[in-house]
Amino acid sequence: MAVRIAVAGGKGGTGKTTLAVGLARAFLSTGEKVSLLDLDVEEPNSHLFLSDLREVNRRQVISSLPAVITEHCVACGRCKEFCHFNAIVVFDKATVLEEFCHRCGGCVLVCPERAIVEKEVVIGEVIKAVGRGLELVSGWLEVGQANPGPVIREVKAEQVAGDWVVLDCPPGSGCAFVESVEGADLLLGVVEDTPFGAHDFRKVVQVARNAGMRIFAVINRYGMGNGDGVKVCEEEEIEILAKVPFSEAAHRALAQGGDPYSVSPDLKGILDWIRDALLERLER
Amino acid sequence: MRIAVPVSAPSKEALMDEKFGRAQWFLIYDSKSGRYEVVENPGFEASSGAGSAAVQTLRDRSVDVLLAGNIGPKAKDLLAMAGIKAYEDYSGRGEEVIRQFLSAQGGQ
Amino acid sequence: MRPKEIVVVSGKGGTGKTLITALLASASETKVICDCDVEAANLHLLLKPEEVSSQRVRLGMVARVDTGACKGCGRCWKTCRFSAIEERNSRAYVIPELCEGCGVCALVCPRPAIEMVEEETGDVLFGQSEWGEILYAELLPGRGSSGRLVSELKGRARKRAMALGCSWLLVDGPPGLGCPVISAVSGADVVVLVVEASLSGISDAQRLLPLLRRFDVDILGVANKCGISEDLDRQLEGWLEEESIPLVVKIPFSPDIARLYGNAIPPKDLVDISALANRIQ
Numbered sequence: 001m002a003v004r005i006a007v008a009g010g011k012g013g014t015g016k017t018t019l020a021v022g023l024a025r026a027f028l029s030t031g032e033k034v035s036l037l038d039l040d041v042e043e044p045n046s047h048l049f050l051s052d053l054r055e056v057n058r059r060q061v062i063s064s065l066p067a068v069i070t071e072h073c074v075a076c077g078r079c080k081e082f083c084h085f086n087a088i089v090v091f092d093k094a095t096v097l098e099e100f101c102h103r104c105g106g107c108v109l110v111c112p113e114r115a116i117v118e119k120e121v122v123i124g125e126v127i128k129a130v131g132r133g134l135e136l137v138s139g140w141l142e143v144g145q146a147n148p149g150p151v152i153r154e155v156k157a158e159q160v161a162g163d164w165v166v167l168d169c170p171p172g173s174g175c176a177f178v179e180s181v182e183g184a185d186l187l188l189g190v191v192e193d194t195p196f197g198a199h200d201f202r203k204v205v206q207v208a209r210n211a212g213m214r215i216f217a218v219i220n221r222y223g224m225g226n227g228d229g230v231k232v233c234e235e236e237e238i239e240i241l242a243k244v245p246f247s248e249a250a251h252r253a254l255a256q257g258g259d260p261y262s263v264s265p266d267l268k269g270i271l272d273w274i275r276d277a278l279l280e281r282l283e284r
Numbered sequence: 285m286r287i288a289v290p291v292s293a294p295s296k297e298a299l300m301d302e303k304f305g306r307a308q309w310f311l312i313y314d315s316k317s318g319r320y321e322v323v324e325n326p327g328f329e330a331s332s333g334a335g336s337a338a339v340q341t342l343r344d345r346s347v348d349v350l351l352a353g354n355i356g357p358k359a360k361d362l363l364a365m366a367g368i369k370a371y372e373d374y375s376g377r378g379e380e381v382i383r384q385f386l387s388a389q390g391g392q
Numbered sequence: 393m394r395p396k397e398i399v400v401v402s403g404k405g406g407t408g409k410t411l412i413t414a415l416l417a418s419a420s421e422t423k424v425i426c427d428c429d430v431e432a433a434n435l436h437l438l439l440k441p442e443e444v445s446s447q448r449v450r451l452g453m454v455a456r457v458d459t460g461a462c463k464g465c466g467r468c469w470k471t472c473r474f475s476a477i478e479e480r481n482s483r484a485y486v487i488p489e490l491c492e493g494c495g496v497c498a499l500v501c502p503r504p505a506i507e508m509v510e511e512e513t514g515d516v517l518f519g520q521s522e523w524g525e526i527l528y529a530e531l532l533p534g535r536g537s538s539g540r541l542v543s544e545l546k547g548r549a550r551k552r553a554m555a556l557g558c559s560w561l562l563v564d565g566p567p568g569l570g571c572p573v574i575s576a577v578s579g580a581d582v583v584v585l586v587v588e589a590s591l592s593g594i595s596d597a598q599r600l601l602p603l604l605r606r607f608d609v610d611i612l613g614v615a616n617k618c619g620i621s622e623d624l625d626r627q628l629e630g631w632l633e634e635e636s637i638p639l640v641v642k643i644p645f646s647p648d649i650a651r652l653y654g655n656a657i658p659p660k661d662l663v664d665i666s667a668l669a670n671r672i673q
Contacts, residue, residue: 010431010432011405011406011432011434012404012405012406012407012432012567013404013405013406013407013588014406017592042568042569042570043403043404043567043568043569043592043595043596043599043600045404045592045595045596048591048592048595082495082499084453084493084494084495084508085494086333086336089336089339089340089362089365091339091340091343091362091365091366091367092365092366092367093365095365097333097336099574100333102492102494103473104473104474104492104494104495104496105471105473105496106494106495106496106499109496109499109500110499141569141570143569143599143600143602143603144602144603144606145570146539146570146571146574147570147571148568148570170568171405171431171432171567171568172431172432172538172566172567172568172572173431173432173531173533173534174430174431174531174534174535174536174538174572175489175534175535175536175538176568176570177431177534178489178534192654193654194653194654194655194656195437195656196410196432196434196437196438196656199432199433199434199437200432200434203431203432203533204533206533206534207533207534210534221650221654224647224650224651224654225651225654225655226654226655226656246647246650248647251620252620252621254590255589255590255591255592255617255620255621255624256590256591256620256621256623256624257591292393292394299393301394302581303394303579303581303608305579306394306397306579307394308394328394329547329550329551330547334578334579354608355608356606356607356608357606358606359608
């Protein structure tokens, strides 16, 4: 049974992708089969650290968008009244405002003239790439589409071969994050040691707790903040697996897309340590 | 013909507001009666859907022509749907803008 | 005159949006500052407003089943597109985290045994700080409707700025390019695009730009954390030039800035964004 590890933090830019890719490589180095899912479908970044992987599959994510058949529309306004998202305007005829539409299908059902039909729209893509024993599945939301949910679901639905599945989650604590983290066995929080990192991580913890997930934390850029990150883990009784100190040299290399597992022996050591800590706590 | 200009204050001397969907008022000139009226734009306060609220108002007031600075692509679509002709690149005081348009049309 | 609305976005998270918004606040005499990153609100931790008042808002709906009236016919769970209603013990059962509040289940229920009720979305808060009046929001963790919370927050901030006669409404935008960003940028006069001088930062900003172009806004560029790699700096500048976006401020990467900021101390003396403030004027 594959173990799914969600890597998240709430705050943006804490080092989630770096840790997710680095951890995947750390598991790989012990001969494990690993899959990495990039669920930050609005702004995927994992592929930037894995440019040597080759694409093996690409598929579109299709959704249905309502469209009004103007010849049949009598502008009765029932669709506009029903829509909970203000996605329909009625001037001479009804028109659907794509950016607000949640694709619930309600307008199609309420129209007395059957003047609304659904047309297929591409809302994103799922790309699978492999190499060096690692499988990367990344989701790409079509720019302009408002809702990442369906694309996140499609990435998670992809059949993957790994015994370890690392989920690189998006920032935030709303429905995109919830959708990403759903079904994970454990949450590995990447927490910035600042008031901002702490504040945002608290929200992530709440969601993970509601889902009954085990939670561990890694404090990133340790030494660059006021200690609030460590404090929140202590308050929430979350075990800190590692405190990663800031290293300008590593930061430079990572900013240019360097492989987290090989930019510095210190970082490699930390990633191995985290991997071993997880293996131990999961009794594997 | 009824001509609308988004303005920043409820008077024909007020400056045109660059952002038509968010303007607080619309100045409307009726060429038949020669009279001006000012109507509030619900899009000004709206949390979302400002563009459609603004266009709906213009439609409800039987506006035929909208004169504005810049009109975004979404707003342009809504205006077209509502059957309102929109012209861009205007600027200045409400009354001036309307006069400019009318003289370009050959006067009425 | 209506206040000028300035929204700071970047695509990538952690690039310096909050810092830049705060610094712009000190550059204007009259402004209201609004933090639209409702899922991870950070601005108030930096600007430390006092006497904060908060209001719970309900912006979405959730389906509620009257299990007494429900006969388990299944029309609702067969129609729901979000798998948010399922069969449990021969009755319909709503999974609130997945429910989008669309109302279709209530529509198709023959009894009726389903009603749509208001769902708590989060809190809108405001307070005074030495930097000006701040409005922000905290989305209840896991809730949907973050885009609507952003719109509600901006609407209130606009009204407030208008009432105070402010010249600027400054908005700290959320990361990403989905619903919350679309709501944050909607209605903006100026967008400040903060590009982090890293591979991810540039990549994310490049993805975001086409979305920004759909709005009727002026875009000004700020490069942050420069100096890590000459190559990346050149790539960044080259891209902005290609896109005809003026690069108004370049902020160097500096552990000193990061350390001060990490202690919630605005590094006012280390960062100069006067060029940006002047450009906006």
